[in-house]
Amino acid sequence: MIYSFVGYYSLILGLVIGLSLFYFSYQNFNNSNKLDIKIISFTFLQLFFVVISFLCLIFSFVVSDFSNETVFNNSHTTKPLFYKISGTWGNHEGSLLLWLLVLTLFIFLFLIKTKNQPVKYKILTLFFQQIIIVGFFLFLIKTSNPFSYIFPTPTEGQGLNPILQDPALAIHPPILYLGYVGSSIIFSSVLSATSLKIISMSWASHIKKWILISWIFLTLGILLGSIWAYYELGWGGFWFWDPVENVSLMPWLALTTLLHCILVLEKKSYLTSWVIILSIATFTLSMCGTFLVRSGILNSVHTFANDPERGLFILIFLFILIFLSIFIFFFFHNDDDKKSYSFFWLSKETSILINNWFMMYFLSVVLIGTVYPIFLDVISSQKISVGPPFYHKLIIPFLIPFLLMMAIGPKLKWIKSKLEDKIYLISFLIISIILAFLVLKNFNQNFLINTILISSALYLFFITLRDFFVKKYKNISQNIAHFGFSLLILSILFNNLFSSEVITNLKVGETFENSKTKIIFESVDQKKEQNYNAIIANFFISNSNGEEDRFSPELRIYNQPVIATSEADIKTTLMSDKFIVINLVQNQDFFNVRYQVKPFMLWIWLSVILISVGGIISFLQKRL
């Protein structure tokens, strides 16, 4: 009770501070050349109240205070403590409170960390950020109050959705939100810098750090979500092109492009329009993602309880921000600088620009695939679903030039460069093609496209690998990230091409056998845990190479709420994953068994970690 009370009024106080900050920033903007100390302390106070409110919600979950509606709907006394805490953000209200926490945290850090930038710029950034913050305060208090009372107090809660009871997922939302919501500071800052016309090289190197932070967290957040989907959803895949996954991929694509543009801007002060539009796009796409997920327009594992009022609020708020940014962009930004925009064709900036266009292409494919079904439904009431083939067919062919540009681009110099003494560039290409050919020799499906695809990925792999030994520490972060990307594409390709799958229905005691695999369904056990009962199936699987393994996939029946889930059993080794999952077949004594051997699974995770390590190194590097 007391926690809900304190939490709720902390939110109100935070909102009041937000409103008062509009006034202070207006006053400070007109009258002073120094940042008013009141602004910093009030921003801190706002953060403080949001933290208090957040802690109150966590405590309500920990002590299972069911007079709080959010706790009642999403927790249960039998939950382990870890999942009680993670339940705090495993629901609509709590996750929005987390949004707010990140929003206020970032603006506070921004104010105290930003030096050497005009005071007016800082104040204006605060102003724009406060628009977002106040919007979310209103949204939270009006439509999704995490501290609503229920009376009479229920004795027991509804429980947390079992598929959310997973360690990877417990930390997935906070990490992802740091990335998502972190992009708000880029948005505010770019609007303020555009209005004040101070977009310059020094601004670029200042904002680059913030872009990197968002980018690192977004990358890791997506990775965690993907790992969770692989282990928990039991489909044996790591990316399903589910609308909600796409919604997190779109800001990532925009942010990655932005990161490359900001590098050009930092060095050459080109591409200012790109930077502005991409900064706006990144945050708008994050918001749009929130809208799509929370309004219930999309149906997916991430959709929480739906309420059209919430959807409407975010929609209006989102479009206010969009129109505000369009206005600022066209009103304040005039791009007809005197500088000539003609790049020499063979230069670093050209190659970055080319890959930017590719990224924009990938982004539009994902965007269209995600929202087109909604549009079609409204316009013609037809229901379609866009699946992996759409994305694969449209994206994969364009990866080839994209990978090649990634390999060659960093070799080029700014402004103008020549390809001298670059015999190794060509010889590496030949080696890659030969290698790819050898690997795929016995593979007859889509031979040509796969060979070309693998050669270009191998090419990037070799070029970046070579650079680790040649260019010592010159641009290690970029090299690691690009190396990681080549590894990612290679792992995904090999994973797709060389996985094998057996789907069959078996009874206890039966054996399945084909030329490569022998699956013996030995026995079934039962297990009781605090929050679920499980049926454990024991399998003995041997393959033609003489490898033998025992697997025990589970079917879990969670008690609060009663939901059955399939828990895959996965044996991970360096080179491949063996994955088995069972399902109950309705009204039959058969189990549906799905056994997969997936090569290079581990490398997909490792390469994404490598990509973010590239970002982390770049973030830690001191500019000379």
Add this chain to the structure above:
Amino acid sequence: MKNKVLPFSIIIIFGIIFFIFYKSLKDSKIYTPDVNKRKDIPKFNTKEFFSGENMESSSIFELDKIYLLNIWSSWCVPCRQEHSFLMNLNKDNKVIIIGMNYKDNLKSGKNFLKELGNPYKEIFIDSEGTIAIDWGAYGVPESFLIYNNEIIKKYIGPLNQQSIDEINLLIK
């Protein structure tokens, strides 16, 4: 301002997007799959098993006739078990049996039929398993009883005497 067209067109585009999102908020998108509900059979394009010729689903299933669609594969052990039931069912000539050859090697598929007999009036191939997804199949074997282009009943796992009796009862 010299160029007013661009900002205005962008604003109009976003206005339209807003409107569409707004409209789609109005109707609920909650979709619950229901296994037992009668539903129309999906439409698909495929290839004929023996000749490799392209064929459409509409040419396979006609209205007013009863079909049993059986998903099978030569590598699937339970398919072997149920095959004799399918052969017997075919003798009675009450139901037209259609085969969907699932993720199979064509050669071993043909050997399978040579060895055990061919109860199917027509067989089409689903080499990537995508058509089976449209049908809502979990795996092989699985059978669908179809009448008037509607799925009447779905059998997961191999058919046995009990399910054959039920089919005979249903098609009377």
